[in-house]
Structures are given as C-alpha cells and as structure tokens.
Amino acid sequence: MHKMHNTPLGRVFDVFNHIFLALLGLATFIPFVYVIAGSFATESEIAARPFFLIPETITTAAYDYIFSTTTFIRSIGVSVLVTVLGTLVSLLLTMTMAYPLSRKKLLGRNLILNLVVFTMVFNGGMIPTYMVVKSLGLLDSLWALILPVAINPFYLIIVKSFFQNLPSELEESAKIDGCSDMGVFWRIVIPLSKPVIATFTLFYAVFYWNDFFNALLYISDSAKWPVQLLLQQLMMVANMDFGEMDTMLADPPEESLKMAVVVVATVPILIFYPFLQKHFAKGILLGSVKG
C-alpha cells in the first residue's frame, strides 16, 4: 500500500505476519469444515477418528434421516416463515416510524425520540416482557417471535439519520406538485432508500434466523419450534441433563445427525454471506455516525 524500505527485521515480521494470519483464517474456518465432513460420515468413523476433513466413506444417511422427520422439516418451515415475515414487519415498522422522526419540525418529535433512546438504556426486563406477551395471548404463537422484537431502536435511529440526510429539495418539489406526506414517503423516500433497505433487510433477517431465545421463552409447543431451538435441544439433551425436555425423536440423536442439523441451520447464512459481509460492514460504519 505505501512504499516501504524493508529491513531484515521487517522481513521476518512479514513472514511471521503472513503465517499467523493464515493460521488464524484456518482456525476460524476448519471447525465448519469438520462439521460438514462429519455430517457426511458414518457413525463408526466419527467414533474412531477424532478429527478429519474428508470422510473415508461418504454417506447422506444423516440428511436422509432428518429430512424424513416431520419435526425437522416443520422447524425449517417455521424458521423460514418467521424470518421472512419478521423481516417484512420489522422493515415496515422501522421505515414508517423513522420517516416522521426525521422531520425536524414535527410536533412531539423530540419527546418521542427521547423515549426511544431511553429504551436503549433501560428496559423492563425478561419477566415483565414475558408477562406482557402472555397477557396479549401471544404465547405459543409465532407472532411472539416477531412482535416483541419488531423494532430495533438502534436501527431506527440510523435509518432516521439517513432520511434526515436526503436532499429536502426533492420532497419539497413533490409537495409543490401536490403530493401528500404519505405520497412523498412511498414514492420519493422509499425508492431513494434502497441501499439502506438492503442493509437492514439483512440485519433483521440474520437476527430472526439466528434467534432461539425468544422461542425458548414463548413457544412451548415443540411443533412450532424454529430450527435453532430444535438444534439447541438436540445438543443439550444428548450432552447434558438440562431440566425437563420433551424430545420427539425416538432414539437419542447420533453425532452425524447433530452435525447435519448444524449444517442446515448454517447454510442460509453461508449462501447470503457475500451480501452480509458487504452490507454489515456498511451498517456498522453507518452506526458509528451520530445522528
């Protein structure tokens, strides 16, 4: 990147630096490779060899098994549904709330903003939130995985700042042409916000896909478990006594089976990874700009 006069010591450092970082890259990557390899291996091989990157005999038995159980297929369905629906709801609520808050002259704007920021430093906590969800009759409903976490206040503030920085001339000329605020929002602001929408679609989607804890709290009916919770139960049941469990698989899950579930729960993230990497870095830098 910049011109350097490399000293012998600098060269030694360079060699060390490259080797160390390459090892670091491998150390983050290899566990995934092992899990993928294990998911295609036979039980006896997993038991015999503690570590391998390519199985001796490749079998899809674990996948055949999980894809033949309704429990597993249903949990994938639940995860996909919650992720898609949740992301839509979250985006819609975040955008519609951020836009009015970006208008400096709106009456009551500062009060609402302060109340939003306050929720970032103080909250009622797990039990009172649970009580609210319960009293709304949302227990054991998939809406309980979406509505209580629908707006992330951090994202709301970032989107608000983005709207604030849009050129106001566009909105004003649209108004002169007879557009209402509603029309300006849908026809001018939203089309101008595509990059931000893309970023936060991914932020929310990753959150919904990865979430297991809200399901643990609010969903006791195992037919409505998302795949992350199913995986958590599979892992914990086999390894630990972890309170009361209702396993729906007749025989305790085998090693390759668990690894196959890990792989399936990871695959969507890996598919979207190139977009994630790009947009998340953008998001983190957006977030560091104060609004």
Place this chain on the structure above:
Amino acid sequence: MSLLSMKSRKVKTNGPLDTNQLTKTQQLLKDKWLYVLLLPGIVYFVLFKYMPMWGVLMAFQDYSPFKGFWQSDWVGFDHFQYFFQNPDFFRLLRNTLILALYDLIFFFPAPIIIALMLNELRMQFFKRTIQTLVYVPHFMSWVIIASITYVFLTTSGGAVNAVVEYFTGEKINFLSSPDWFRPMIIGQVIWKETGWGTVIFLAALASVSPEQYEAAIMDGAGRFRRMWHVTLPALRSTIVILLILRLGNFLDQGFQQIFLMTNSLNRSVADVFDTYVYFVGITQGAFSYSTAVGLFKAIVGIILIYGADYLAKKLKQPGLF
C-alpha cells in the same frame, strides 16, 4: 426547480408562513399523514417497551398468577432485601465481574492487534481472503457456536480431548468443569467476534492519509516506528470510545452464550444476573423475586451507562447521547 424550492424554503422559515406561527392544531392537521406513519411504531414501543417498564412494579409485589397484577399483595422492598442477604447475590456479582474483566483483558485487545497485523499486509488478495474467513463466525447464531464447541470439546470422541488424551493420558471434561467455564466462554467470544471486531479499526486505519506515512519515512522512521507513531495513534479515539462503551454495559455478559454453556455442574461459576433471572423466574416461577433481580441489574446498568457518557465527555470524546 431546485433553486426555486430552495428559495421558497427560505421564505418559509422567515416569512409569514413560518410553522412557528401556525397554531398547534393547524400543525398537527398539516402533518396528519406523518402521524399516521408514526402510529404503528408508537404502539410497538408502548406495548413492548413501556408496558414492561410499568410491569417492573411486580418487583414490589408478591405476584400470584391467580390473583393477577391488580390483586397481588404489595410487599415493598422485601424481594430486594432477600436478594441482598442471599449468598446468590455475591456469587452472581462475582461471576459477572470476573467474566467482564476477563473479557476486557483477553478479548478487547484481540481485534486491535489483528487489525494492525492485517493493515501490514500488502497483497490485497491475501488480505481480503483472510478477512472473508475471519468474519464468518460473527454471523452464526450462538446455538451454532455452542454446538460446534460441544462437538470439539466433548469427552466422547471430541477432537480436542483426543489431543489432550494423547499428551496427558486423561481427558478433561471442559463442558462441565467449573475451572474451564470462564476460559471456554472467553475463547468462544474471541473465536466468534475477533475477526468482525477488526472492521471498525480497519475503517479508522483507512482514513489515515498516505502522506503521514511518507512524512514519517522522510523523517527516517522505520516500519515499527511508523506503526507506533502513525498507525496506533490513528486508532486511539476509536479504542477510547469502545472502551467507554464496554464500561457502559459491563454487566451485560452475552446472555445467550452463557445460557447455552451453563449446566448443572458448572452453575457455581456460570450464573450471571441475566441467566439467574431466567432460571429463577421462568423455570421456577418466582416472578416477583426475579423481576426484582432484573430491576436491580437494570438500575446498575443505567448508572454505568450515564457514568460512561460523563466520562466520555470529560475526556473530550463525543458522548454516547
């Protein structure tokens, strides 16, 4: 067109149409569509953020699901008193603080060091490949990370224990050993978040102008002196801000992570405030008591955040708010 509208905006702010001169009702009517857009969001915050805040009053009750919120008896600070006299309190405080301290010592510097090392790479392809690899775990759920940890650390055929057994002749039960709990938690955090943590530092480094390096070279600064005198100072304000932020949520150890790695054998070191609230409140049904514990933690948390903000402003850094 844009010139015209800019002019008209000027007229608006100074002229007779100034919004300050409209009555409040006129303003509300003028912005009616904006309030319509705002409404769903407000309903969300009222229902799921402010109702629970009001619900913390349960901490001062002896809440009974049969009597409901309105009929339950008020007990004042009984639950708090019980909590502070309970040996659990010191155990939770100790566990939380030790984990936070370990996190600060072992995890916090890691992304800074790796960012500095990445910054010294000159082959862009190699640099990008490494970045692409080390960012991956950040996007995985804690369930995935915990599952992979189980697979590697288990005593029945785990790769790590195979190595340990080869060298020492016996296996270590990492997953249920109280001694290994903290190193395991910090190790997971380092593995999952170090790579991603470099993003913000690399961004700060990208803004250092090449002239600064050239000037340093002209002054005869070698590679390491440039790193010390140009690169590291460029990171200083980012490091200070992140440190302050960390102090602001010192008590917030990753709840999901700790919950997933907790079991009956390592509870003595694993329990922190948040997981305790879950186990006592949700699993054992002590709603009022666990709400009191949660409220205590939230209040200490708010003091820490405002303290951190005060500190930031004292140090002439942009505050948190």
